[in-house]
Amino acid sequence: MTLRDVQGQPRAVHVLQASLAHGTVHHAWLLTGPSGVGKELAALGMAQALVCPVAPLAGCGKCPACARVSRFHHPDVLWVMSEEEAVRRKLAARSDFDHVPSREIRVDQVRRLQERLALRPLEAPRKVVLLLPAEAMNPQAQNAFLKTLEEPPPETVLLLVSAAPDRLLPTLRSRCVRVAFGPLPHAFVRDEVQRRLEVTPDVAEAVASLADGSLERALALDAERLADRRGRIERFEGVTGADLRTVLRFADEAGSSREEAEATLALLTVWVRDVAVTRAGGESLFHPELRPLAERVAAGIDDDALHRRFRLLDDALVAIRQRNASPRLQLERMLLEMEG
Ligand SMILES: [Zn+2]
Incomplete structure (x- = not known):
């Protein structure tokens, strides 16, 4: 999958693609919108485009680098998420922690990120950071992160994904280019539900109307x-x-x-x-x-x-x-x- 394959969000995808095509990618992006409408897929596609050696600034979606991005394994693509989120995605086990996994992205995680950003990329021409979701940063973490936004390390692109951007500091928001993702079209959700859940058309219709334009919610x-x-x-x-x-x-x-x-x-x-x-x-x-x-x-x-x-x-x-x-x-x- 690549940025091109993100469906139902032509405007948002176009903004990202245009900046890639132009070759001058802004150092910080804020991808906002309700949950389950494709923000994270777009961030993933963007990360691939930024590290893919086969199709630079586009992403081929097939090469080992692209594949490693989607498996959370690329050394120059850094994911920052709460412990709870890591457990939910099976990137960590509950037993890895001697405490209840935190729902917050904490300041020590931001500091560790900053240490890594001070180093050169290992393989790709640049490093990419994905914050999932960005609003999970607690206030101290947001303050620490603000520093990275103010003095961005060279060759680094920061992708903040958020369904609740109001919970981010205004100073932090204002330093990012904001790309808004809207609810997915009803017909798109309905057809995907019908295809993926193999239900009858009227049930797919009903499920789609309950889902408020969120494919995640529908599924x-x-x-x-x-x-x-x-x-x-x-x-x-x-x-x-x-x-x-x-x-x-x-x-x-x-x-x-x-x-x-x-x-x-x-x-x-x-x-x-x-x-x-x-x-x-x-x-x-x-x-x-x-x-x-x-x-x-x-x-x-x-x-x-x-x-x-x-x-x-x-x-x-x-x-x-x-x-x-x-x-x-x-x-x-x-x-x-x-x-x-
Ligand atoms: Zn590739």
């Missing part, structure tokens, strides 16, 4: 991501405000990590849609195998309660994604409010 609805979808939906429907243990048990199970919580909330959103479709007498269910349960739930719920369920699911998802809230506590609160 999180993938069957494979939850080992036991059916069991989880059944346990969700078994939660009752009258028995606090059912609330705590479900929140513990589904809130074990942010990814698990997000996947569960996506699953439940599709499930509540199935209940709403059933209640309206519709036929096309994402989980046709759970039709009897959907019918039972639909019979005992009114439209207001359905809307409340949708809203609470969405609130919990937003809180977990954007405000770094504890997934377990958010799930508990959501379940209690649903039952209340």
